Amino acid sequence: xxxxxxxxxxxxxxxxxxxxxxxxxxxxxxxxxxxCERTQKPSSLEAVYADLPTSLQPSGSGFRWGAWLPYLSxxxxxxxxxxxxxxxxxxxxxxxxxxxxxxxGMNPTGSHKDRMSSQGVTRALDAGAQSVVLASxxxxxxxxxxxCAAAGLACEAATYQAxxxxxxxxxxxxxxxxxxxxxxxxxxxxxxRRVEDDGAFALTNYCLPPVGSPAFGVEGYRAIALECxxxxxxxxxxxxxxxxxxxxxxxxxxxxxxxxxxLIERLPRLWVVEPFARLAKVLxxxxxxxxxxxxxxxxxxxxxxxxxxxLHAVRSxxxxxxxxxxxxxxxxxxxxxxxxxxxxxxxxxTVGALTQxxxxxxxxxxEHALLILTAKGDRDPFEPAALS
Ligand SMILES: [Zn+2]
Numbered sequence: 001x002x003x004x005x006x007x008x009x010x011x012x013x014x015x016x017x018x019x020x021x022x023x024x025x026x027x028x029x030x031x032x033x034x035x036c037e038r039t040q041k042p043s044s045l046e047a048v049y050a051d052l053p054t055s056l057q058p059s060g061s062g063f064r065w066g067a068w069l070p071y072l073s074x075x076x077x078x079x080x081x082x083x084x085x086x087x088x089x090x091x092x093x094x095x096x097x098x099x100x101x102x103x104x105g106m107n108p109t110g111s112h113k114d115r116m117s118s119q120g121v122t123r124a125l126d127a128g129a130q131s132v133v134l135a136s137x138x139x140x141x142x143x144x145x146x147x148c149a150a151a152g153l154a155c156e157a158a159t160y161q162a163x164x165x166x167x168x169x170x171x172x173x174x175x176x177x178x179x180x181x182x183x184x185x186x187x188x189x190x191x192x193r194r195v196e197d198d199g200a201f202a203l204t205n206y207c208l209p210p211v212g213s214p215a216f217g218v219e220g221y222r223a224i225a226l227e228c229x230x231x232x233x234x235x236x237x238x239x240x241x242x243x244x245x246x247x248x249x250x251x252x253x254x255x256x257x258x259x260x261x262x263l264i265e266r267l268p269r270l271w272v273v274e275p276f277a278r279l280a281k282v283l284x285x286x287x288x289x290x291x292x293x294x295x296x297x298x299x300x301x302x303x304x305x306x307x308x309x310x311l312h313a314v315r316s317x318x319x320x321x322x323x324x325x326x327x328x329x330x331x332x333x334x335x336x337x338x339x340x341x342x343x344x345x346x347x348x349x350t351v352g353a354l355t356q357x358x359x360x361x362x363x364x365x366x367e368h369a370l371l372i373l374t375a376k377g378d379r380d381p382f383e384p385a386a387l388s
Pocket of ligand 1: 019035036043
């Protein structure tokens with residue numbers, strides 16, 4: 001291995017459980033915290049940095065925000081630095097003082113997942129892995145396939161049988177192996193065997209109850225908070241389409257550390273946007289390890305489970321959950337299209353969530369909301385006639 005292919009951040013000190021604060025040496029723990037796993041409440045680990053920058057000075061080489069991430073340089077296809085745009089016309093329509101969007105569909109493979117793939121696949125190289133495996137409904141699989149191709153690593157994606165044809169073709173072109181299953185639990189069992197029996201590097205969860213994706217990948221989402229603040233976008237609220245909360249946690253972690261560094265004055269409140277009640281039920285008292293069955297056309301945020309990382313991010317920031325059904329998500333995606341933004345169905349759900357939160361007075365008309373537009377719309381298989 002050529003050591004110049006990546007450079008670990010010398011500030012990276014250790015890993016720590018986000019629930020019980022158990023500390024672990026730098027390493028790979030795809031099942032999360034071993035202490036919490038023994039109590040049947042699997043919990044994510046996060047990276048801890050010895051000291052973080054005290055200014056928003058981007059790095060001159062490697063990853064622009066590498067000083068805040070596990071790796072200063074590594075596998076890149078030009079991810080990040082996505083547009084942070086103001087939508088004054090939609091803000092006026094919805095009745096909120098300021099509305100921004102972060103268009104993650106502008107990443108190299110069309111979704112926010114490229115941030116996780118960049119740091120995660122770099123970690124796979126550092127760990128000496130020959131192959132990467134993940135469970136994905138679509139966006140993460142294409143992203144991992146592309147980054148593994150760039151890194152010269154084999155990639156295997158455990159997907160659903162019903163994966164949209166556009167995704168299947170993309171995986172073939174990018175040289176990834178696809179293994180298809182009907183049930184989410186079967187995908188995870190396949191990933192578990194690849195990791196624990198064959199030594200593959202896990203890019204996503206494979207446990208049930210689930211834990212977040214491995215820390216090195218999730219840390220990549222921290223750059224979203226840094227980019228927003230560097231662009232002058234310091235919102236009161238951030239609305240995030242969420243399945244198991246990797247993106248949500250990374251954004252929370254980034255803003256939390258910006259606050260600790262004195263670079264912002266308050267922590268934005270984070271809101272999970274989900275297609276049917278999962279975290280909403282946990283916030284009302286249901287155990288986070290329960291299963292919450294439901295169906296949705298918002299395939300990027302489907303699935304019947306929640307994770308502790310999304311619960312912690314929401315509680316620690318004073319946010320909550322908003323449930324947006326497919327029809328509302330479609331109307332939101334259509335409204336965003338009227339602003340020239342072509343996004344996947346679940347990204348449209350953020351508009352419906354903002355409408356709800358304003359109506360419930362959980363967001364005030366005088367405030368500033370940021371919508372995370374998770375992916376572009378060209379691969380989305382939904383039938384508008386069935387949703388409108
Ligand atoms: Zn723990």
